[in-house]
Amino acid sequence: MPNKKLKRVDIIFSEDCVYKDVLAESLKKSNEDILKDILDSGLRGRGGAGFPTGLKWKFASQETGEEKYVVCNADEGEPGTFKDREILTRVPLKVFGGMAICAKVIGAKHGYIYLRGEYKFLKTDLEKALEEFHSFVKELGFDFQIHILMGSGAYICGEESALFESMEGKRGEPRNKPPYPTISGFRNKPTVINNVETLVYSFMICRIGAGKFHELGTADSRGSKVFSISGDTPIAGIYELELGMLLEDFVEEFGDGDTKAVQVGGAAGFCVPRKKFKDTIIGFEGVPTGGSMMLFNSSRSMYNVLKNYVEFFEEESCGQCTPCRVGCQQLKKGIEAIKKGEKSAHYLDTLQKLADTMKVSSKCGLGQSVANSFSSIVDNFREEMIY
């Protein structure tokens, strides 16, 4: 699959769209037509895991039962990600619109926005926008209410099942899967949980059509995506880019000329060193990201970068499962011991194996993804870990 050239697009924030018209039009369509659009567009979840959005909606729509929910995951906690904040600030009504369309398709009467605790400052504005939204859906005769629930600052609550637990007033700990949320989610009822950005894209697909979206990106990664670009770059910020570009092009555009590595996908993502820039596609066929792109130049110690990540995970693991809770502590203490010379360099291999175990045996995505940054940094910058 050939890669795409780096291309800026303007879908999410586009002002060429009256949300009321789009919503009114969409709610008139049949559920089958909407589902077909979302499926045909090839849209995959923008939170990072990339599950096909149309399938998620379809599964939930097939569930029987009166009580179903749409949940907007706005617990944006991945280090280096700040695009949902921007979306909720600039186009909240499109987010609500996406939720309403989803609610129509699956048959939900209530939607929830689980808002990151640190984004409390957004709440007042969101509530104001919600008032407008609620009066409009009432006008349309569509029975749908959106509620905002606040997170309390735990990274793990961005994991969908931990998020449900938190919404239910319990300790935010991931559940066993299966069952998946479309069968048993919030209050053990069928639930669609989508990232903020996914919901806006769903809404915009109803506006621009599945075809337009499908034209963008590559076979595995259709459409565009909002990137949060930070680190050693002269132009940090939010950019909407077509998926499937080469990392080399990306660095060319955003780097400071001295980029030694890019952390794609935040602390839970992968570190790509300079030598691999030209072979790395940003997308599900290459290295996927929930939006976070952190650039590091040659002044940065990759040991410090890695230590920062494992410290983060050590703190943010919910602590229930062994590989994640203890594994993170061991990874952090392990690299410290090697750096101090208390353990030999060979101990890195033991830690690599441990990271592999964490990847395959942790209960949820948090523990499973620690190995991504750990292994990719240790593999590519081994000497920085030791000396």
Place this chain on the structure above:
Amino acid sequence: MANTVKLNIDGIDVSIDAGKTVLDAAKKLNIHIPTLCYHEDLCVAGNCRVCVVEQEGVKNLVASCAMPAQDGMVIHTNTHKVRNARRHVVELLLSEHNADCTKCYKNTRCELQDLAGEMVINEHMFLDLVPDKNYTIDMLSPAIIKDDSKCIRCQRCVRTCQELQHVSALGVAYKGEHMKISTFFEHSMYDVVCTNCGQCVIRCPTGALIEKNYLDDVWDAIYDEDKHVVVQTAPATRIALGEDLGMEAGSIVTGKMAAALRRLGFDSVLDTDFTADLTIMEEGTELLTRLKRALVDKDPTVKLPMTTSCSPGWIKFIEHMYPEYLENVSTCKSPQQMFGALAKTYYAQKKGIDPSKIVSVSIMPCTAKKFEANRPEMRDSGFQDVDMGLTTRELAVMIKQAGINFKELPDEKFDNLMGESSGAGVIFGATGGVMEAALRTVYEIVTGREVPFENLKITPVRGMEGVKEAAVKIENVLPAWSFLEGVELKTVVAHGLTNADKVMQAVKNGTADWHFIEIMACPGGCLGGGGQPIPTTPEIRKKRAEAIYREDEGMAIRKSHENPEIQQIYKEFLGEPLSDKSHWLLHTHYNARKRV
């Protein structure tokens, strides 16, 4: 929905009911998958990750305890990937665990130790994290010791406290590296809603939650020439003690236990079953008195339904959770405490022993009895009525320490004077037993006839259903009890505090019209008590219950009021049930407690 699913584990096809897990299917094939956080009595947590297996077509390993068996699944339980992961998981747990096994109360009885042994872990792969942790030990409770340094965070205790007991004294606090099992604001177990039931203790896989043992104190008393040490054994000990001494679950070891206690050096080997019979006399009379006040005197202050008071876990539960109903609880002390009060009064008088020289020891299936023995109200004899309460497990330890070959012991009898009992006393050890014993006596007092059940077996109150209701119609009564003619005596039996809570909720909502409620804090009643041999499973509890009812049927006397020593004590010492002396020694009061 009795659908079955077919899957393949390690090359062998297996069918199993839909809804069962991969672990269940493997068990069916006798394939051993190690587990730690899994417990048959509890909901699935899937957090220790020891039971991971490989599923074809799935990238990551799956936790077999949490993965529903599905059609067409192909599972491998013994691959390189699985072995590595399990080994890592156990190594990780050990790195966080105070593995000073030789100094641990649970040494040789620890599931983590067994697993490490199974995996032949000779040296530690990872760094020792224990020195950097500020682990604490909570030893304030007279019943339960909580040692965080031994905890593997499997949350069995948390689930037990929440699901089975509806108490939630234990919960999870903090996250990440600091995550721990804790209490409300990290108060001591002594200061929170903990009922001391010990259900967490019998489910803890390691030494993180253990009973406070009084082994040395008991040995010291036994070896003290100046002391007269009496021991009482609860009904449920005799059908479970054998499990800790190499015998099958459900073995009746009453005679061997008496023999062992004598060999250990106790001066008098007596039976709590005696005071169980006495409890029936007092509590049965109390119930009839309350019924009379309600039905004849129309006294609006009389509290009905009346609940039993034998289970100290239940008492502490109601003190915390439903203090407004404390007057509904029978004022009778538990059999242990009746025994304690009599040992230092009646027994001392009859034997001519200075009560200050008597050391009163109890062997109980219970950890809450340790707390109960230490309650300040329990000193009516002028001394602490029961000096040391041991669990069934502690007795097993003493027997091993003394080098006694338990299995080969001859059957011996209890000593006289507070050693005689009836089958009604024995069944106190099973859920429904107190109710059955009470009905056997109360019905006969009122009508002059035996309860209308074949061979005295009141089956509606037997069995492991959580809440059991039974009604007995009282007809053709003796003239003194004419007010009960035609009355349908409505009773309910609950075991496990979650079921107790359901019953109390019904009482509170006014949706219940029971007269008499039996509540035991532990699942299955005392036979599933927190002081019983480990492990506990529904199957083991069933076998223990069968043994209890076998023991009852084998007794010459089956009704409390026919126990000759009971008749003797009323004649020679107490006078009659609810006499002043009874009130002084055998009855007590309760205290409302905070809900923290």
